Amino acid sequence: MQTNLADFIKGTPAGDEAEAILRACVHCGFCTATCPTYQLLGDELDGPRGRIYLIKQVLEGAPVTAKTQTHLDRCLTCRNCESTCPSGVKYGRLVDIGRHVVDQRVQRPxxxxxxxxxxxxxxxxxxxxxxxxxxxxxxxxxxxxxxxxxLRPAAKPGHWPSRPHARTMLVLDGCVQPAMAPNINAATARVLDALGVQLINVAKAGCCGALRHHMNEQEAALDDMRRNIDAWWPYVETIEAIVMTASGCGATVKEYGHLLAHDARYAAKAQRIAQLARDLCEVLPQFETELAALVQGRITERVVYHPPCTLQHGQQIRGRVEQVLRAVGVDVRLCADSHLCCGSAGTYSILQPALSQQLRDNKVAELEACAPDVIVSANIGCLSQLQSGTEVPVRHWIELIDAALT
Known part of the structure; x- marks a missing residue:
């Protein structure tokens, strides 16, 4: 795609990145086939290709309107289009740049x-x-x-193991997960403890920065990232990994090196932190034999797994959760259209409630069609979103393994 960026952004880091992304797009339209909002609304401007055109026009100096803002707001940033794109277009980065520019030009009500x-x-x-x-x-x-x-009641967290092990890892507590689902990280700590790994929660680490970054408070988001780097840095030489139990956080932490690349003080540290970040499903496969021996087929429920977009599209990790669950004897299933978003998408369920609810209801219908005893996922947003639409228990997949160990 040919570009002619306007002077206000030409030659800047954001402009250079946007131009490279735009030029990679061959406007083939494959992305529209897997875009959740395009499937619901049928409007070209509510699909990736149409939004790319809108962003291109904005960056080339065309007038910006509230309509442009609306079409960009409706994007879930699920990045399903990135999994589909044959040209490797980094749409998620482009839409962040486009939204930032548009929000500077259009005042919201x-x-x-x-x-x-x-x-x-x-x-x-x-x-x-x-x-x-x-x-x-x-x-x-x-x-x-x-x-x-x-606001459904959350499972009690239970005890957090304190015995030391030769192997140690950190875990990101995050911002909303400790209140909404405090048992997830505690369950992770107990499972790893049984496998000979001490999991440490560093109190000074907090929000990964994703929330503010995707809401165009990008400088504040970078401050969140710097705070986490400072909190984790004293442990860098002694840990094996920084474990992410929320895939949305993991997708962001793995991009710290890119997002802070132009910060002279933090660029190298950010790159190192990003290299250490691992989703929980990337950590546990090395322990499959030990886990299988410990669990011994104790998980008998019919389990259906919803893979979060931030895991399968954002981090491009597929099949790992299913691999771990099958290794411990779980006949885990995927529902139809498992590649599609559940409609949570961070704050999207609050800012775009009608679209979010429609996507949730579609997803829940597909999940319930599998007649599950329990639905599992790997991201706090998905867990909350799905549980709000079904009476079937919805849990983080690590909670199944933890329950089988007790």
Whole structure:
């Protein structure tokens, strides 16, 4: 695709990156076949190819309108299109650049600005989000059904093993997961402890930066990333990995090296942290024999797995969760159209509720068609989104293994 970028962005790091991405696109349209919003709305501008054209026009200096902003807002950033694209177009990076430019040119309505401000300020701050979330749970019977669905009781975390092992790893606690599903990281710590690995949670690490980055607070997001790097850096020489139990966080931490490449103080450190980041499903395959011996076929439920977009498209990891579960005797299934997004997508379920709910209902229908006893996934957003639409228990897959060990 030929480009002629406007002076305001030409020659800048963002401009150079956007130009390379745009020129890789051959506008073949394969991406539209797997785009969830295009499938729902049938509008070319609500698919990747149409959004790429819109971003190209914006970066070339064309007038920016609220309509342009709306089409970009409707994108889930699921990156399904990246898995489909034969030319390797890095659409996720391009849409982040395009949204940032558009939001600088188009002022949102006051109510929308207020909502986005609340999300950007509250969700990444665990000390603020956790008490608010717990208050919501306490008041749950008085709230609307939509809010009740998002505030379901969380499993108690149980004990966190403290015995030392020769092998150590860190884990990212994140921002919303400790309140919404505190058992996930505790279960991970218990499973790794049984395998001879000590899992350490560094208290000063927090939000991975994804939330603010995708809401165009990119400088604040970079500060979140720098804080995490500073928190983890003293452990770098003694750990094997930084474990991610939320694939959305993992997709972002693995991009720290790229996102901080122009920061002279943090570029090298960010690259090292990104190299250490591992999704949990990348860590456990080395222990399959030990896990199989420990679990001994104790998981008897009919299990259906929903692979998060941030794992299968963002990190390009497929089949690893199923591999681990099958190694311990689980006959895990995938539903039809398992490549499609469930509609969570970070704050998307709040900012685009109608589209999000439609995608959720479609996904839940496919999952329930498999007659599961339990649905498992690998990202806190997906877990919350799916549980809000079904009475079938929805859990992180590591919780199944942890329960079988006790």
């Amino acid at each position: 006051l109510r929308e600005r207020a909502l986005r401000f609340a999300l950007k300020e509250a969700l990444p701050r665990r000390w603020l989000f956790t008490p608010v979330y717990k208050a919501g749970q306490a008041l749950r019977p008085l709230l609307s059904k939509g809010l009740q669905d998002k």
